[in-house]
Amino acid sequence: MAFIPATSVTFGDSGLDRAGHLRGDAARQADLWADPSARVLPLWKNKPLVRGEDGNALGWLVPGHAGLDSALDPPVFLGLDDAGPRFALDLSGWAPPATEAAPEDGFRDLSEQVHPDFPQGDRFMELRNCMTQLDARSAELAAVARGILGWHDRHRFCANCGSRSDMAMAGWQRDCPACAAHHFPRTDPVAIMLITHGNSILLGRSPLWPEKMFSLLAGFIEPGETVEAAVRREVFEEAGVRVGAVSYLVSQPWPFPASLMLACRGEAVSTDITVDPVEIEEARWVSREEMIEVFEGIHPEIAPSRPGAIARFVIERWLADRLDEPMA
Structure with a gap:
């Protein structure tokens, strides 16, 4: 399996200049909004405007474009992209025409909405459906926009x-x-754990997930709790497995709605599984040989975690025996 560097983690650091020192300068913000190179990303109910056959580009518009005047709040300044200032606007107050409900996979909203004032081909799309199609800068900007506008809404x-x-x-x-x-x-910190025992890792599945999908165990870090303690607690609560040594691997912002995924490696000191049915539906130890079958799509009972998720990135690194190498 080809090596994948940590900088390729979806929503990872693309080097965006967030220009935090300009946020409190109202006059400078007005100048940036009026800059000919400024662009704004509209979002509708947390869905960014995208273009391209697979939603592989964000639907940036010039400030003042028709249809943007329906925003209920001022624009949010995302930062300075290489091409100019970038903003986001929440258009959730806009009511799209009634359309037939799109099929759902139990995980994502697959519907798309088209605004009559926006360029042909542009549509609002759930970020989960296009995040792996976007380049690193676009993915980071979309994550920032979705996260900050979602925070304002809540x-x-x-x-x-x-x-x-x-x-x-x-x-x-x-x-x-x-x-x-x-x-x-x-931002809510979440521990996500690659728990190893010999040649196997511990996987679990939620009853709400698509058929056969398994992933790493994960859970929110509680007040007054270290990351390491959260790893041990969550694994024991969900699967009844005791964990010894814990080490940090890599992180990923996850704007669904506002999490920071902290991927860790933990060494199991017990192997018997006792599932908490309130938390997960099933957990099992999966060998390296089985995981190769999973990623080749030939395992009869397990499907891999979704592309773009940090769980998949970490498992791929484990399969390639690259966990001990620098991730950044």
């Missing part, structure tokens, strides 16, 4: 006093006019 009211808050700092803050509290985007 945090319109002050957690301190309940009053409606206002967007500030070019979209990277919300201020409460009633109690003067400041609110900032939140």
